[in-house]
Amino acid sequence: MPAVMTLKNVVIGAMFGFAATGYGIASAHASVTTAPDNHLLSTLKYVELEAEQGDKNMQLFLGRAYIEGSNGLKADPLKGMYWLKKAADDTPAVQAMIGDLFKNGRGLPRDNQKAIEWYTKAANEGSVPAMVELGHFYASGGGTGKTDCANAIKWFNDASNAGSMDSKRNLVWLYATCSDKEQRDGERALKLAKQIIKRSASNDAGDYDNLAAAYAACGEFNDAVKAQQVALSKLEGKDNQRITKFSKRLELYKQNQTIYSASL
Template sequence: MPAVMTLKNVVIGAMFGLAATGYGINMAHASVTTSPENHLLSTLKYVELEAEQGDKNMQLFLGRAYLEGTNGLRADPLKGMYWLKKAATDMPEVKTMIGDLFKNGRGLPRDNKQAVDWYTQAAAEGSVPAMIELGHFYASGAGTGKTDCANAIKWFKDAANAGSVDSKRNLVWLYATCSDEELRDGERALKMAKQIIHRVGANDAGDFDNLAAAYAACGEFTDAVKAQEMALSKLPKEENQRFNKFSQRLNLYKNNKTIYSASL
């Protein structure tokens, strides 16, 4: 079996590079002269047999190869999904990958509902990237045109609890600007915004933009103006779009107005 195992390693290596080691593949003995494109079709029955017997790497390889029409295989989305679904069993990272494929329309039709379904499965199994994707999906109102603060907060909170600082930043914005008064919580937003700045340092323009929104949500407009001016001072000059947004917010705070838009 040594030659067969070498081919197996090379086939996976060609698809995933050294990142394949994350799935338990040892690339140390893979031949660099063997061309998988020249061998896959002749060994396809072996590869599919290994996949059917539960080899996750082979399932994942075949799924991507059929979706993308690579390594000598004709693109076949049905076969691609067949193998990816098998690979996804008990593998939240693969479920997240399938969600990405549906979200971006890569090898599969762009489909927000399918993407959310797969992200939700992955997030339930502990995938932090999937939690973050769900948070952005609900915060942006993708597919519905309306922000869903409750679900956005839920998933960003789960991701933040798992260590995602950016998700905690998103929570600050949501608590400070959500149009749903039952979910809007300026005091919580302000506490979290100060914690983030204390933790990561006072160098990020976005953190002060969040702090200003939190102050405004608490009705503390003088402090909101100061924080927003600090955000503007830290913003790189070439970021014209963000500069305009930050300036518009500053004018709101100067007129004692808050933001009612949870869009990130």
């Protein structure tokens, strides 16, 4: 038994120098003498046995190794997904990771629909990063070019309730500018925008840009102009692209016009 435990410790220590940091799985660091390339092929049957018996660490490691073609293994997406699916069972962080792989086309074909399926699984089990990804996906048009404000708001709201301040900011913009009249809500946008600035003692130009859009959505154009001028002052000439964008919005507010664009 001591020999088996030593082998397992060596394998885990070796493999998690690269593996699951950020995905909610225990991690360790490998020394040069326990580098995965030196051990995995000789212990592959043991690793697979542990994985088949339900060891999430081993499942995740094998999945990543086969997907990436690393640690002495030849890339094999089918085997990689076999193990990742096992590791993902009841593990939203791994579900979100699979979504990332499909979204970015890393080791797997880029596939937005499969990315969304995995992000949705993860989000439904409480993964805040997956909620944020879904919010951005629907706000950006999800590959269809047509913004889905209802779903974008739903997921950003869930992420916001779970503590994501950036998602709360995205909600302000969506409520203030969404082209879908049923989803646009200037009063709610204004309330959220003021909360963000008050609670965070914000000095961020983007927060005042959002505040201005919220004022405009409520028809309060004088306040929108003032807030947009503050937003511009906080850029301090550092970002010409944003200065141009903010300046165009300022001119709209001066003409008592609102913005109808959910693009984040």
